[in-house]
Amino acid sequence: MLSERVRDLHGSPVRAMLSVSQQPDVISFAGGLPAADSFADLAYPPPPLDLMQYGPTEGEPALRAKIAEELAELGLDGGAERVLILSGSQQGVDLAAKLFVDRGTGVAVEQPAYLAALQVFRFFGAALQGFDRADPAAGWAGAARPSLAYVTPTFQNPSGHCWSAAERDGLAQACDAAGVALFEDDPYRDLAYEPCERRPVCARLKRASWIYQGSFSKTVAPGLRLGFLTASEDLFPHLVNLKQAADLHTNRLSQWFVLQYLNDPGRAQRLGRLVGRYRRRRDLFAAAMDRHLGGLADWGVPAGGLFFWATLRSGARAADLLARARRRKVLFTPGEHFLISPEAEPASLRLNFSHADEDAADRGLAVLGELLRNRPRRP
Amino acid sequence: MLSERVRDLHGSPVRAMLSVSQQPDVISFAGGLPAADSFADLAYPPPPLDLMQYGPTEGEPALRAKIAEELAELGLDGGAERVLILSGSQQGVDLAAKLFVDRGTGVAVEQPAYLAALQVFRFFGAALQGFDRADPAAGWAGAARPSLAYVTPTFQNPSGHCWSAAERDGLAQACDAAGVALFEDDPYRDLAYEPCERRPVCARLKRASWIYQGSFSKTVAPGLRLGFLTASEDLFPHLVNLKQAADLHTNRLSQWFVLQYLNDPGRAQRLGRLVGRYRRRRDLFAAAMDRHLGGLADWGVPAGGLFFWATLRSGARAADLLARARRRKVLFTPGEHFLISPEAEPASLRLNFSHADEDAADRGLAVLGELLRNRPRRP
Numbered sequence: 001m002l003s004e005r006v007r008d009l010h011g012s013p014v015r016a017m018l019s020v021s022q023q024p025d026v027i028s029f030a031g032g033l034p035a036a037d038s039f040a041d042l043a044y045p046p047p048p049l050d051l052m053q054y055g056p057t058e059g060e061p062a063l064r065a066k067i068a069e070e071l072a073e074l075g076l077d078g079g080a081e082r083v084l085i086l087s088g089s090q091q092g093v094d095l096a097a098k099l100f101v102d103r104g105t106g107v108a109v110e111q112p113a114y115l116a117a118l119q120v121f122r123f124f125g126a127a128l129q130g131f132d133r134a135d136p137a138a139g140w141a142g143a144a145r146p147s148l149a150y151v152t153p154t155f156q157n158p159s160g161h162c163w164s165a166a167e168r169d170g171l172a173q174a175c176d177a178a179g180v181a182l183f184e185d186d187p188y189r190d191l192a193y194e195p196c197e198r199r200p201v202c203a204r205l206k207r208a209s210w211i212y213q214g215s216f217s218k219t220v221a222p223g224l225r226l227g228f229l230t231a232s233e234d235l236f237p238h239l240v241n242l243k244q245a246a247d248l249h250t251n252r253l254s255q256w257f258v259l260q261y262l263n264d265p266g267r268a269q270r271l272g273r274l275v276g277r278y279r280r281r282r283d284l285f286a287a288a289m290d291r292h293l294g295g296l297a298d299w300g301v302p303a304g305g306l307f308f309w310a311t312l313r314s315g316a317r318a319a320d321l322l323a324r325a326r327r328r329k330v331l332f333t334p335g336e337h338f339l340i341s342p343e344a345e346p347a348s349l350r351l352n353f354s355h356a357d358e359d360a361a362d363r364g365l366a367v368l369g370e371l372l373r374n375r376p377r378r379p
Numbered sequence: 380m381l382s383e384r385v386r387d388l389h390g391s392p393v394r395a396m397l398s399v400s401q402q403p404d405v406i407s408f409a410g411g412l413p414a415a416d417s418f419a420d421l422a423y424p425p426p427p428l429d430l431m432q433y434g435p436t437e438g439e440p441a442l443r444a445k446i447a448e449e450l451a452e453l454g455l456d457g458g459a460e461r462v463l464i465l466s467g468s469q470q471g472v473d474l475a476a477k478l479f480v481d482r483g484t485g486v487a488v489e490q491p492a493y494l495a496a497l498q499v500f501r502f503f504g505a506a507l508q509g510f511d512r513a514d515p516a517a518g519w520a521g522a523a524r525p526s527l528a529y530v531t532p533t534f535q536n537p538s539g540h541c542w543s544a545a546e547r548d549g550l551a552q553a554c555d556a557a558g559v560a561l562f563e564d565d566p567y568r569d570l571a572y573e574p575c576e577r578r579p580v581c582a583r584l585k586r587a588s589w590i591y592q593g594s595f596s597k598t599v600a601p602g603l604r605l606g607f608l609t610a611s612e613d614l615f616p617h618l619v620n621l622k623q624a625a626d627l628h629t630n631r632l633s634q635w636f637v638l639q640y641l642n643d644p645g646r647a648q649r650l651g652r653l654v655g656r657y658r659r660r661r662d663l664f665a666a667a668m669d670r671h672l673g674g675l676a677d678w679g680v681p682a683g684g685l686f687f688w689a690t691l692r693s694g695a696r697a698a699d700l701l702a703r704a705r706r707r708k709v710l711f712t713p714g715e716h717f718l719i720s721p722e723a724e725p726a727s728l729r730l731n732f733s734h735a736d737e738d739a740a741d742r743g744l745a746v747l748g749e750l751l752r753n754r755p756r757r758p
Contacts, residue, residue, distance in 0.1 A: 001526050002617070003481045003503075009620050031433070039431035046425050052418035052600030054410070087466050087604075091626045098502075102382045120624050123477075124382075147380050221431030225466075225630040238381070241388050245499050246625070247470045251604040253632040 009123050027364035030331040032157065032306050033355040038274055039221055044260040051252040057244040059085025060255045066262050067228050075203030076212055082230050084239055087250045089187055089227035092213040093117045095242045096148070096183050097124040099235065106146035112338030112348070114157045114185065117150055128340045133167050137174035148181045154198050155188035158338050158350035159309045160302025162196040172204035182208055187215035188305040190271060193279040196303050209235050218306070219271060220261050224254040278354055285353035288362045292369030308351040316372055318349040324371050330364045388502050406743035409710040411536065411685050412734040417653055418600055423639045430631040436623040438464025439634045445641050446607050454582030455591055461609050463618055466629045468566055468594040468606035472496045474621045475527070475562050475590055476503040478614065485525035491717030491727070493536045493564065496529055507719045512546050516553035527560050533577050534567035537717050537729035538688045539681025541575040551583035561587055566594035567684040569650060572658040575682050588614050597685070598650060599640050603633040657733055664732035667741045671748035687730040695751055697728040703750050709743045
């Protein structure tokens with residue numbers, strides 16, 4: 001007999017689409033893939049053979065020290081001793097859920113929120129509750145007080161939103177006042193196309209427990225599956241134990257590879273090129289959105305990250321549009337997958353702009369516009 | 380507030396010792412580390428850059444196909460479509476526990492059994508129950524029927540035992556008859572120093588659900604954190620979903636590296652050298668055991684794997700011996716950590732013979748012998 005929790009587990013809809021999107025003639029706005037040509041300058045010599053042995057659960061000391069230096073600049077100064085290397089930041093979600101979530105545990109999330117985090121919290125039995133950025137603690141009284149709040153304040157997936165300083169301060173104060181632990185997921189912070197407030201919410205906390213995690217998937221390479229977390233003193237030792245039980249430690253090749261990248265004197269220049277390329281893609285994508293979806297949908301231009309979040313007009317439903325777009329080999333992700341109540345926003349969708357090149361993006365958006373203009377009437 | 384399950388989670392005692400064992404003058408029989416010089420012939424060219432992108436959750440197709448070929452030779456013929464690449468086989472334990480274990484779920488385990496598996500099953504709330512190899516189903520009636528049986532039939536960690544064909548058939552029949560799913564962990568199968576029955580128990584099942592997993596940590600390199608599983612058709616899709624929720628997919632560098640190893644024409648020769656070296660270490664270790672622990676303890680010489688399992692005589696307790704041995708910078712793992720009831724076998728201990736070289740092993744065992752002979756009387 002299988003566990004109770006697995007009966008609620010379904011494969012990710014994005015994963016199912018990703019396998020379709022491998023076909024060469026498909027235009028996919030569905031995933032969150034970096035541009036395929038962005039890895040060309042990542043050639044490093046092979047790793048030393050002493051990395052073949054078992055390593056420490058927490059990660060390689062030199063990598064932890066380097067990450068700790070950079071975290072200190074963000075106001076997170078736990079030092080190298082409080083850095084845990086992860087097998088990608090998806091693993092951080094698994095560890096945080098194991099640490100906090102029993103069946104029925106309240107977890108507060110933005111709406112919309114990263115779908116693979118919702119999936120994991122649900123899997124462990126969380127009672128998900130949305131909250132209002134303008135007044136996070138509004139519903140946090142008595143039995144409705146969540147144990148954990150999960151947020152991606154900087155260039156959120158999927159909305160692209162970047163929280164203002166006031167919003168960040170407000171959430172920190174709410175967590176401190178209510179004793180709600182904060183889990184801040186920050187994989188997009190380096191992909192900033194306009195100046196934005198980016199100082200972590202965790203750095204603004206005075207009392208609450210917290211976990212802050214980052215990723216190298218967006219700035220180095222997702223195939224390495226490398227991320228990291230730091231956490232308040234009370235939580236960190238538990239997270240190390242959970243990491244050990246999950247996979248002993250992160251593979252040392254990826255850790256070595258990312259350390260080379262972090263110490264590479266050309267790093268800032270490389271990141272600058274990447275950000276410049278994505279900014280151009282975003283701008284071209286925004287122009288193509290105007291051309292093809294003007295009057296058919298509403299959206300904001302994101303100041304960073306990898307996604308446009310759009311809402312269809314005139315009662316059009318994203319799931320219906322996707323069903324028709326797939327036949328034309330164009331993919332995107334319906335917004336319902338990012339919501340606690342999928343039925344709440346049937347008109348929203350997420351469009352990734354980093355992966356498809358300019359021509360493909362234009363053709364794909366043209367198809368969506370055409371399908372929306374020639375929409376079959378609902379009976 | 381932390382989850383219920385995390386309140387039962389403690390760091391591994393072996394992990395705590397491993398950090399001590401990094402000191403250069405310590406002789407450690409505590410871990411399960413491959414010989415440090417066994418990686419010398421593992422130099423491969425750097426991986427192609429297209430592996431930097433996100434990959435499939437299941438793993439690289441070429442690696443899955445190669446592993447499926449070798450599994451078919453063992454009688455496990457699900458094909459490449461039923462191979463899931465893992466971030467080390469510890470991850471397989473996490474996924475299997477997520478798939479089967481709610482609070483109170485019965486899980487049958489050998490006694491002793493791999494401590495990091497016991498830790499994970501306990502963490503998810505399992506009610507662990509021992510079973511008798513000679514009659515596995517003896518206690519499997521009614522409410523006492525477990526959902527899952529976890530076994531390492533080939534050169535078990537820690538006992539070194541290799542199950543006979545009759546024992547394997549008996550367990551398969553018991554699982555089939557009682558409808559108990561079987562989880563077979565097989566990381567040591569290639570480290571065979573004498574001829575032994577090694578055909579998987581899973582290949583003998585007729586009806587029961589099953590998971591079979593293997594590892595490249597013992598034959599290639601543990602720092603890569605690479606393992607794999609195959610499973611019965613009913614379980615496999617769930618395991619893929621769980622893998623995706625845990626870390627999206629295994630890093631592609633390690634997958635590429637292991638594929639090079641598997642396709643290397645010198646592979647059989649390399650494995651032969653490794654097995655030859657470990658066989659010699661085992662024999663020298665056995666001779667040193669005779670010299671230093673003869674009359675003080677009882678043990679068997681393992682036909683494969685990495686460990687001796689010994690039982691102290693005359694009421695000596697392994698935990699007391701370890702406390703004194705640590706001051707002399709000699710480490711091993713007390714048997715209590717491998718047991719459901721730690722107090723059941725206070726005299727047992729596990730000694731790893733693969734990591735320490737001949738001289739160090741001799742000196743370390745001499746210290747243990749001396750401490751046992753000069754044992755303080757209990758008040």
